[in-house]
Amino acid sequence: MSNKILIANNICKSFHDPITVQVLNNISFSIEKGEFISVIGKSGCGKSTLLYILSTMDTDYDGDLTIDGVLMRDKKEKELASVRNAKIGFVFQFHYLLNEFSVLKNVMLPGLKLNKYSEKENEHRAYEKLKVLGIENEALKLPNQLSGGQKQRVAIARALINDPLIIMGDEPTGNLDKKNSEIVFHIFKDLAEQFQQTLLIVTHDNEFASRTNRIIEMQDGQIIKM
Amino acid sequence: MKYKLIASISKSLLFARLKQTLVAAIGVTFSITMFITLLSFMSGMNDLLDGLILNRTAHVRLYNEIKPSIKQPIDLSDKYKNQYNFVSSVKPKDEKAEIRNSEAIISALKADTRVTGIAPKLIAQVFYNVGSIDLTGTINGIDVDEEARLFFFKNYVVGGNYIDLKYTPNSIILGIEAAKKMMVDIGSIIQVTTSKGERFQLKVVGYFQSGIQEIDKVQSYATLNTTQKLLGESNSYITDLQIKITNILDAPMMAKEFQKKFEVDAIDIQTANSQFETGSSIRTLISYAVGITLLIVAGFGIYNILNMMIYEKMDSIAILKATGFSGKDVNNIFITIALSIGIFGGALGLLFGYGLSNVIEHIPFNTPSLPTIKTYPINYNPKFYMIGGVFSIITTYLAGYFPSRKASKIDPVIIIRGK
Numbered sequence: 180m181s182n183k184i185l186i187a188n189n190i191c192k193s194f195h196d197p198i199t200v201q202v203l204n205n206i207s208f209s210i211e212k213g214e215f216i217s218v219i220g221k222s223g224c225g226k227s228t229l230l231y232i233l234s235t236m237d238t239d240y241d242g243d244l245t246i247d248g249v250l251m252r253d254k255k256e257k258e259l260a261s262v263r264n265a266k267i268g269f270v271f272q273f274h275y276l277l278n279e280f281s282v283l284k285n286v287m288l289p290g291l292k293l294n295k296y297s298e299k300e301n302e303h304r305a306y307e308k309l310k311v312l313g314i315e316n317e318a319l320k321l322p323n324q325l326s327g328g329q330k331q332r333v334a335i336a337r338a339l340i341n342d343p344l345i346i347m348g349d350e351p352t353g354n355l356d357k358k359n360s361e362i363v364f365h366i367f368k369d370l371a372e373q374f375q376q377t378l379l380i381v382t383h384d385n386e387f388a389s390r391t392n393r394i395i396e397m398q399d400g401q402i403i404k405m
Numbered sequence: 406m407k408y409k410l411i412a413s414i415s416k417s418l419l420f421a422r423l424k425q426t427l428v429a430a431i432g433v434t435f436s437i438t439m440f441i442t443l444l445s446f447m448s449g450m451n452d453l454l455d456g457l458i459l460n461r462t463a464h465v466r467l468y469n470e471i472k473p474s475i476k477q478p479i480d481l482s483d484k485y486k487n488q489y490n491f492v493s494s495v496k497p498k499d500e501k502a503e504i505r506n507s508e509a510i511i512s513a514l515k516a517d518t519r520v521t522g523i524a525p526k527l528i529a530q531v532f533y534n535v536g537s538i539d540l541t542g543t544i545n546g547i548d549v550d551e552e553a554r555l556f557f558f559k560n561y562v563v564g565g566n567y568i569d570l571k572y573t574p575n576s577i578i579l580g581i582e583a584a585k586k587m588m589v590d591i592g593s594i595i596q597v598t599t600s601k602g603e604r605f606q607l608k609v610v611g612y613f614q615s616g617i618q619e620i621d622k623v624q625s626y627a628t629l630n631t632t633q634k635l636l637g638e639s640n641s642y643i644t645d646l647q648i649k650i651t652n653i654l655d656a657p658m659m660a661k662e663f664q665k666k667f668e669v670d671a672i673d674i675q676t677a678n679s680q681f682e683t684g685s686s687i688r689t690l691i692s693y694a695v696g697i698t699l700l701i702v703a704g705f706g707i708y709n710i711l712n713m714m715i716y717e718k719m720d721s722i723a724i725l726k727a728t729g730f731s732g733k734d735v736n737n738i739f740i741t742i743a744l745s746i747g748i749f750g751g752a753l754g755l756l757f758g759y760g761l762s763n764v765i766e767h768i769p770f771n772t773p774s775l776p777t778i779k780t781y782p783i784n785y786n787p788k789f790y791m792i793g794g795v796f797s798i799i800t801t802y803l804a805g806y807f808p809s810r811k812a813s814k815i816d817p818v819i820i821i822r823g824k
Contacts, residue, residue, distance in 0.1 A: 227822060231818045231821075231822070234727075236726075236727060236816075236817050236818045237818050256731060256732055257731040257732070257733060260726065260729050260730060260731035260732075260734075261729060261731070262729075263727065263728065263729045264728060264729020264730075265729070269727050269728065271727075271821055273720075273821075275720055275721075275723065275724035275727075275821070276724075277417070277721050277724070278421070279417035279418060279420070279421045279721075280417055288410075288414075288725070288728065289728040289729055291410045292407075292410060292728070292729050292730055292734075293729070294407060294410075337728065341729075349821070
């Protein structure tokens with residue numbers, strides 16, 4: 180039990196506009212520390228919807244979600260924001276870097292928000308993360324001066340800055356070419372193996388999924404294999 | 406620390422759209438500049454116009470009006486006491502317009518702490534003799550020093566030196582229009598005839614210009630002594646006591662009090678000049694309305710620009726929220742942006758407003774009716790700057806409030822999934 184960092188229990192979700200469609204139907208599973216999980220399924224099977232519920236960004240669902248032993252139901256928007264800040268790292272299909280800030284500052288932002296370390300320490304930690312991802316030389320550039328693959332690596336560094344309990348990815352390689360996808364996959368793999376980082380990645384790249392520890396396959400809002 | 410982060414994010418967003426930000430700030434600057442200038446100018450003008458009359462008007466004026474006695478002899482008779490008595494065609498008693506016992510009244514007023522100054526006055530109706538023609542005129546007998554101290558007499562003497570009136574015996578300061586009509590210069594001797602038919606020769610030592618032509622045609626000034634001589638009265642004979650008091654708002658109350666205490670007639674400044682107060686308060690109201698309208702328009706500019714910024718920065722807002730910034734943080738970021746535009750634009754506006762007022766103050770403004778005014782009047786009241794500053798902050802806050810709230814309510818899921 181103590182190793183289970185995320186537990187989903189009977190999660191259901193429906194969209195009501197224009198007609199009620201149930202997109203998630205009694206999803207229950209748990210994630211243990213250090214697991215590298217991929218979620219696969221056809222387009223529209225609800226895997227992204229599930230990810231956003233698990234990430235606490237979507238609060239409109241039935242069922243229980245427990246992260247790090249704490250029930251997420253009935254938490255206020257502000258409390259959920261600090262859960263995301265401290266415990267969850269995100270990597271999306273699009274990098275979502277702020278073009279106004281340097282790469283380094285982009286990585287630092289969630290750390291500054293967490294305010295656990297001083298600004299100096301934060302900067303140092305951000306450098307460390309960039310070094311792990313092999314892009315420390317780009318630290319002072321602006322995001323729009325980087326290539327697509329590099330941007331995605333910056334986004335991963337940003338996800339790592341607060342040493343999150345879990346990294347969630349929504350098609351993190353979806354926008355990348357073969358070579359960059361491979362780089363990103365190896366980064367995830369290294370994080371899982373060397374740093375015991377828990378990862379939950381939604382993907383429709385079956386080859387990517389086949390190389391992860393555990394595959395959750397979804398169909399029509401239900402888990403059919405896990 | 407936390408606010409520092411929000412401030413640094415706001416700053417980056419601001420500088421990312423520097424042009425738009427500047428346009429918004431210029432809007433605020435412009436409106437505050439106009440607000441300050443308009444109010445300073447309008448209120449300077451108000452002070453000038455009010456001063457035209459009010460500076461020379463006593464706060465309380467004591468006089469003795471010639472009128473029929475309220476109690477007629479029949480009212481005193483025991484026989485007709487319980488009846489209604491009708492007396493037709495009542496005439497005033499033959500008495501002088503003098504304030505009786507004026508010396509005692511003056512010393513009583515001098516002891517009163519609410520009174521800042523008393524200027525006795527004596528009005529004599531005369532004719533100015535120009536050859537065989539007589540022009541009607543009024544000579545005001547004044548105490549030159551007090552008149553200068555309390556009623557800015559010096560400012561209205563346009564030719565000659567006002568103090569000569571005091572030191573030259575049998576001298577007169579003529580109204581400028583009257584002097585023109587009579588074609589006399591300073592140093593000339595004129596002849597006046599009093600209402601009793603006596604003739605006097607007076608030396609012209611200066612011209613007087615009030616700015617109101619009708620007054621300048623008739624009014625002249627001489628010392629109390631000279632005027633008393635003209636009328637053939639003793640040197641305690643005065644017809645008016647002009648009183649200035651510390652708090653002008655007490656005037657109506659004090660007028661009533663003096664009327665009772667000294668058994669004279671008294672009129673206060675508010676009653677005598679009510680139309681001026683109404684005029685200035687409405688002018689002030691209009692300037693405030695225009696100034697605040699300008700600010701509200703600037704507020705809409707800020708509102709638009711923030712709205713646009715929020716649409717542009719949807720992605721950034723979404724990722725900030727995804728990585729742990731709460732709605733309140735996002736709200737604070739945009740409020741900070743709005744307020745910095747307001748504070749920066751407002752401060753510049755106050756500065757420019759001061760500058761523009763200064764420029765206006767140096768524009769020549771010559772009008773024959775206002776001899777003492779050489780440039781446009783400006784009132785540098787710190788109150789206007791305070792109101793301008795506060796209003797710039799309030800309007801920009803309100804302009805930022807709704808867009809910020811919208812930004813804080815952005816659902817990151819919708820933005821991120823939409824990609």
